[in-house]
Amino acid sequence: MDILILAVIIAVVAVALIGGLVVSTSRRRRAPEPPAAPTAEPQVGEDAAAPATEEERRTVEDVALPGGPAPAEAEAGPAAPPAPETEVPEPSAGRMVRLRARLARSQSTLGRGLLTLLSRERLDDDTWEEIEDTLLTADIGVGPTQELTERLRERVRVLGTRTPEELRTLLREELLAQIGTDLDREVHTEGGISAEGEERPSVILVVGVNGTGKTTTTGKLARVLVADGRSVVLGAADTFRAAAADQLQTWGERVGARTVRGPEGGDPASVAFDAVKEGIEAGADVVLVDTAGRLHTKTGLMDELGKVKRVVEKHGPVSEVLLVLDATTGQNGLVQARVFAEVVDITGIALTKLDGTAKGGIVVAVQRELGVPVKLVGLGEGPDDLAPFDPEAFVDALLG
Numbered sequence: 140m141d142i143l144i145l146a147v148i149i150a151v152v153a154v155a156l157i158g159g160l161v162v163s164t165s166r167r168r169r170a171p172e173p174p175a176a177p178t179a180e181p182q183v184g185e186d187a188a189a190p191a192t193e194e195e196r197r198t199v200e201d202v203a204l205p206g207g208p209a210p211a212e213a214e215a216g217p218a219a220p221p222a223p224e225t226e227v228p229e230p231s232a233g234r235m236v237r238l239r240a241r242l243a244r245s246q247s248t249l250g251r252g253l254l255t256l257l258s259r260e261r262l263d264d265d266t267w268e269e270i271e272d273t274l275l276t277a278d279i280g281v282g283p284t285q286e287l288t289e290r291l292r293e294r295v296r297v298l299g300t301r302t303p304e305e306l307r308t309l310l311r312e313e314l315l316a317q318i319g320t321d322l323d324r325e326v327h328t329e330g331g332i333s334a335e336g337e338e339r340p341s342v343i344l345v346v347g348v349n350g351t352g353k354t355t356t357t358g359k360l361a362r363v364l365v366a367d368g369r370s371v372v373l374g375a376a377d378t379f380r381a382a383a384a385d386q387l388q389t390w391g392e393r394v395g396a397r398t399v400r401g402p403e404g405g406d407p408a409s410v411a412f413d414a415v416k417e418g419i420e421a422g423a424d425v426v427l428v429d430t431a432g433r434l435h436t437k438t439g440l441m442d443e444l445g446k447v448k449r450v451v452e453k454h455g456p457v458s459e460v461l462l463v464l465d466a467t468t469g470q471n472g473l474v475q476a477r478v479f480a481e482v483v484d485i486t487g488i489a490l491t492k493l494d495g496t497a498k499g500g501i502v503v504a505v506q507r508e509l510g511v512p513v514k515l516v517g518l519g520e521g522p523d524d525l526a527p528f529d530p531e532a533f534v535d536a537l538l539g
């Protein structure tokens with residue numbers, strides 16, 4: 140009997156032990172999988188990570204505003220990357236007037252200098268020579284200086300006695316005549332129809348030597364176009380400096396324009412081609428292509444820019460080739476202009492850094508040199524310091 144009781148106890152203990160093992164094994168099997176490690180690649184669209192659950196979402200009250208107190212929750216967890224803010228740039232019309240004070244400050248030596256000289260009691264040969272020197276110092280160029288002085292001399296002689304208002308009017312008219320009031324200064328942004336019958340955006344190539352403000356001007360122009368209601372795609376075809384593409388992309392992000400870029404040191408023409416392709420697919424109004432401007436050899440530049448233009452033209456004609464020139468570089472700028480004009484058909488000039496020089500006469504000189512109008516002027520480093528060039532506002536700023 141005792142043996143029987145002992146056998147039953149052993150059997151019960153054995154059953155209990157086996158049962159416990161099975162439960163613990165199955166519990167181990169059901170244990171939750173460790174969370175998958177995040178993938179290194181950023182994901183978009185359908186591949187993107189699932190949206191945050193209701194509990195994780197933050198309401199607008201939880202989001203810290205600039206200058207406001209930080210939400211308590213944000214301190215606890217890692218900060219999410221801030222979404223890029225899209226800005227609404229100010230309209231481009233009338234910018235030149237707003238920037239007149241700045242322009243007048245740097246250019247006043249030309250306008251005021253000329254008016255002072257013309258107001259002298261006696262306008263002898265020495266005074267006319269001084270007038271010529273003032274014009275030459277402002278980089279107007281030899282030909283335009285002689286023309287302007289001769290015309291002024293003649294008109295002052297006919298006028299006889301001169302009031303300051305009369306002198307101002309006269310000088311204004313002559314400066315305007317040199318700059319030209321009837322040139323087509325519009326940046327052309329009308330697209331066309333591609334070979335496949337699709338609507339095609341306008342394509343603008345921005346060329347110029349590095350350091351002239353080419354990338355900045357491309358970014359500012361994107362803002363001007365967005366402000367005027369156009370959609371823009373940017374092409375970072377300056378592949379020789381990764382920072383240039385980053386810089387352009389930042390400009391684009393600020394106004395919601397996508398930037399097409401390639402690998403550093405990649406083929407600029409292929410980036411330009413892809414940018415136009417993207418512009419067509421996205422139904423954009425304008426594609427702005429920032430090109431590289433290494434002037435090491437003319438042949439190198441010709442090969443590179445020529446190829447960019449040819450490749451882009453596979454999509455259709457280019458609307459504008461804008462040459463960016465730094466107004467502070469004087470004669471050097473003219474040499475650059477000449478080389479670029481031999482390489483590619485320039486259709487307009489963007490003159491940068493006009494705020495930092497008293498040499499505004501370069502407007503006249505470069506137009507003469509290339510037979511192409513100044514269409515845009517850079518008047519500062521601010522994002523909206525690019526203005527459509529308005530000769531009258533410019534001359535008024537010169538004369539103070």
Ligand SMILES: Nc1nc2c(ncn2[C@@H]2O[C@H](COP(=O)(O)OP(=O)(O)OP(=O)(O)O)[C@@H](O)[C@H]2O)c(=O)[nH]1
Binds near residue numbers: 356380493494
């Ligand atoms: N004051 C002033 N500065 C300007 C103007 N336009 C551009 N700049 C400055 O000029 C410098 C050069 O501009 P970038 O746009 O980088 O020149 P880049 O020609 O693209 O040269 P890379 O970037 O080397 O290709 C920057 O510091 C700009 O802020 C302007 O109209 N006025």
